[in-house]
Amino acid sequence: MTFQQPAHSVKLPVQHPLVDGRTASAPLIRAYRGDRPGVTPVWFMRQAGRSLPEYRELRVGTQMLDVCLDPALSSEITLQPVRRHGVDAAIFFSDIVVPLKLAGIDVDIVPGRGPVLARPIRTLADAQALTPLSPEALQPITDGVALTVSQLGTTPLIGFAGAPFTLAAYLVEGGPSKDHLRARALMHSDPETWAALLGWAADASGAFLRAQVLAGASAVQLFDSWVGSLSVPDYEEHVAGYSARALTPVRDLGVSIVHFGVGTGELLPSMLAIGADVMGVDDRITLAEANRRLGGVAPLQGNINPALLTAPWSVLEKHVREVLASGSEAPAHVLNLGHGVPPETDPTVLTRIVELAHSVDTHGINPG
Ligand code: CP3
Numbered sequence: 001m002t003f004q005q006p007a008h009s010v011k012l013p014v015q016h017p018l019v020d021g022r023t024a025s026a027p028l029i030r031a032y033r034g035d036r037p038g039v040t041p042v043w044f045m046r047q048a049g050r051s052l053p054e055y056r057e058l059r060v061g062t063q064m065l066d067v068c069l070d071p072a073l074s075s076e077i078t079l080q081p082v083r084r085h086g087v088d089a090a091i092f093f094s095d096i097v098v099p100l101k102l103a104g105i106d107v108d109i110v111p112g113r114g115p116v117l118a119r120p121i122r123t124l125a126d127a128q129a130l131t132p133l134s135p136e137a138l139q140p141i142t143d144g145v146a147l148t149v150s151q152l153g154t155t156p157l158i159g160f161a162g163a164p165f166t167l168a169a170y171l172v173e174g175g176p177s178k179d180h181l182r183a184r185a186l187m188h189s190d191p192e193t194w195a196a197l198l199g200w201a202a203d204a205s206g207a208f209l210r211a212q213v214l215a216g217a218s219a220v221q222l223f224d225s226w227v228g229s230l231s232v233p234d235y236e237e238h239v240a241g242y243s244a245r246a247l248t249p250v251r252d253l254g255v256s257i258v259h260f261g262v263g264t265g266e267l268l269p270s271m272l273a274i275g276a277d278v279m280g281v282d283d284r285i286t287l288a289e290a291n292r293r294l295g296g297v298a299p300l301q302g303n304i305n306p307a308l309l310t311a312p313w314s315v316l317e318k319h320v321r322e323v324l325a326s327g328s329e330a331p332a333h334v335l336n337l338g339h340g341v342p343p344e345t346d347p348t349v350l351t352r353i354v355e356l357a358h359s360v361d362t363h364g365i366n367p368g
Contacts, residue, residue: 007033009254016216017149018255023156023218028088031332032219032256032278034299040324040333041088042357043158044350045260046340047081048093051347054080064109065101068094071143078148082155085351086358088334089158089219092145092212096162096223097170099208102141103133105171113176120174122186127196133204138211149216156219158258159212161205163224164198164242166261171197180229187238198242206249213253220250221258221280224271225339228263228282235270244274251275258301262339268293283338287326299332304353306337309345313352320353324360333362 008018017023027037049055055077059067067073077093097107097115106118121127149157169180187194209220224243227235247257259271260280268290272279281290281302290300304323308316320335327333335357341350 007254009252011252012254013214016214016218017152017156018218022154026088026154026156026218028156028334029218029256031334032258032299034332036332036362038361039358040327040335040360040362042335042354043087043089043091044081044085044337044341045091047085047087047091047350048077049341050343051341051345051350052080052084053347054084064095064111065098065107068098069101069140071140071147074140074144075147075151078144078157079151081350082152084347085354087155087354089156090148090152091158091160091221092141092148092217094141094144094160096160096167096205098141099133099138099161099204100167100171102137102208103204104131107170110175115170116175117171120182121171121197122182122193124190124193124196127193127200130197130200132200133207135207135211138207141208141211142215145212145215145217157212157217158219158221159209159217160221160223161208161246162201163222163227163239163259163261164201164205164246165230165239166224166226167201167205168194168197169226171201180226184229184234187234194238198239199245202242202245205246209246210249210253213250213255217255219256219258221260222246222276224259224261224264227261227267227271230267232266232270235267240270240274243271247275260301265290265293269295272298278334280336281338287323287333288329291330296331298330299334300327300330301334301336302327303336303338306339306342306345309337309342309349313349316349316353317356320356321360324357324362328362 027041030037074093082090110116168183172183256277258278259276262282265285278299283303283305
């Protein structure tokens with residue numbers, strides 16, 4: 001009899017769902033590790049949130065960041081799309097700016113706009129004044145994750161964090177921006193401030209990821225949503241090292257790491273090279289093309305065009321089948337959108353996509 005070494009690490013607590021067996025052979029975890037379960041696992045970025053009436057009802061009279069820091073509410077909202085759609089994963093309901101808030105930054109999420117800072121971080125003195133995120137401050141996250149996992153059974157929870165560049169795009173600008181010009185200028189004009197800022201952001205994101213995994217998350221996703229605005233040389237020289245540093249705190253835990261950004265067709269190989277296991281792909285290139293650019297070595301996640309969620313079902317169904325066929329060329333595939341669920345999406349459409357994905361035997365798909 002051969003003894004198979006578990007893929008996860010012995011450093012995970014014994015009651016962690018990967019260790020006690022609840023999620024170790026879940027379709028999502030198998031696919032993230034390069035295997036092909038009989039049907040393609042599926043979840044949706046931003047599956048919790050405004051597309052769900054039960055979410056909108058729960059959010060009446062509350063502030064987004066207060067909800068993120070209330071374990072009962074963050075856990076309930078995380079579970080809503082799992083109950084409704086039967087997706088193969090939950091993603092913890094929080095936000096990429098939550099670690100910034102917990103580290104003492106005056107940040108708010110303005111409805112319809114996004115994260116806004118009272119004081120942008122633009123000088124070396126600003127960056128050096130940032131204080132590290134302490135493990136104690138992460139207690140509401142640890143509690144929210146533990147409460148969620150206790151109710152998820154065999155469905156894995158994905159933990160997440162924003163990557164240093166995407167966080168810097170908000171920190172330097174002070175709010176959402178179109179082309180992230182201030183951050184891209186700072187990277188070249190003031191390397192010392194850039195290093196201090198990205199190093200701090202990497203450590204905050206790393207601590208946020210580690211807390212979620214130790215509390216029960218079975219995989220993590222690093223969101224570098226806005227990194228597609230960078231050239232490959234700028235990414236490799238000024239960003240990649242900090243993204244790798246954000247992953248350092250979870251490396252020894254052995255959970256699968258997904259890396260995603262928007263408009264990253266040129267950056268995919270560099271984004272895999274920071275030490276990701278799975279690449280998230282947006283809808284600007286096909287999965288077959290992404291697989292070719294990556295040399296066929298990584299499981300892929302993606303990439304239904306969110307714009308087609310409002311198309312007639314026959315159009316959307318054809319597209320989803322094409323995505324599944326294209327994904328069958330990669331070593332493994334997790335179905336998702338090319339970016340987040342738009343708030344105006346009819347949630348019944350998402351449920352229908354899950355049913356479709358679960359009805360297609362991917363072993364029988366003809367690639368191409
Ligand atoms: O279901 C999930 O995916 C989990 C929850 C989640 C949220 N934000 C909840 C949220 C996740 C993973 C995020 C990550 C996040 N936050 C990213 C990376 C992912 C991406 O979409 O690219 C980014 C760039 C942010 C920053 C941010 N926070 C934006 C741009 C916004 C939207 C502003 C708006 O109102 O349109 C937020 C707020 C936010 N985060 C909402 C949700 C559900 C909307 C808040 C509300 O319901 O009022």
